[in-house]
Amino acid sequence: MPSLSLSSFSFEDIPTAEVDAAEKLYGALAHDVRALNDVSIRTRVDQARVDRARALVQEATDLLAEDAPSGPAGIHYNGEGRSWNWGNAVVGVRNAVAPPVELAWQDDDCVHAALSLGAAYEGPPGSVHGGVSAMILDHLMGETASARHTRVTVTGTLTLRYVQPLPLGPVRMEARIVEVNGRKVTVSGWIAADQPDSSPAVEATGLFIVPRWAEEPDAPSGIGSLD
């Protein structure tokens, strides 16, 4: 069983401007694929149209596969403090499976996010899947524990309380550091419908750990949570 260490991260000698340009190019592709994911769930076109759409999708897939290294995207960083985790299941801007969640730091101890969750994230009819709420809360809370990416954290335990259904559509989230005790960081969080007077649908508490190897002086900066 592999364990995580400093060598899990890839140093890339790429200027930040080039990283940003690649993120924009491939991020636009992921944006389009998200729209395809959404309509693929809802469509009821006839077999001829489905067959034609499948042929188009397969052609696009073959084209993109002409130069695509095997394996996952990983986490990378350059010498300018820029890091990128484009494949991340929650925040990866190149991952059409990720909503993606965009984080907004309020201060070092509190992170907000607002996003819209559509048909691809359904559980109960018309509602966000409880597991999706768990997934994105885990990530938001881990990022919060990282104190604006000044330390690396991994999830130790996570407890979720489901209070009421969360309708699909705009949602907002908040996570906040409750306590720091050595390498242990306790974080609380919630997710709610983004509507006036809405109260949390899911509340969470988590214990996040700073791994020993992440305290080494040559640890890469700007990585943050290892969710």
Add this chain to the structure above:
Amino acid sequence: MPSLSLSSFSFEDIPTAEVDAAEKLYGALAHDVRALNDVSIRTRVDQARVDRARALVQEATDLLAEDAPSGPAGIHYNGEGRSWNWGNAVVGVRNAVAPPVELAWQDDDCVHAALSLGAAYEGPPGSVHGGVSAMILDHLMGETASARHTRVTVTGTLTLRYVQPLPLGPVRMEARIVEVNGRKVTVSGWIAADQPDSSPAVEATGLFIVPRWAEEPDAPSGIGSLD
């Protein structure tokens, strides 16, 4: 804030054979879109190829949108005991964002699943996102609580313990009913690498609730967990 009730489910007067045929037709589309999701993360083709791939994806999206009702997929059932939740974020066979997880009942109290998680489900480098493990455990455990879909359950609380990193690739999961106390069902579960001698990477305990409305005599059958 909407709440769930019997009317959340849509009765459809469609023979099971027709449901199965539609599932096969649109499920094949989702299968292809999953491959596109995967390669979109990993590709490094040049801008001309990205532009061409985007045009193909947009053409497929437009074609599928020619007849696509707005809103999520929902949960449907017919008069023959067949139910379908094709948009579900974890098990939805028409949802390319879902892995999808396939459930295998061992007995009424124990459910297994085995699947492969690729680049789209990454968190730490080379590892499954902790939130993804939470998401699919929540679903598996909720289904387990439903006792082979003989009762409807919703998640009350869920606690996850992260023991070690879970490598991307083949994984296996198990959930088991620990206790039933009136409308409260306690379930334990775990997920591990699907390799000889691998031990759980994430362990979970959950409390699942049978909603009062689900005990009414005209509740639809075959629905199971409302994750």
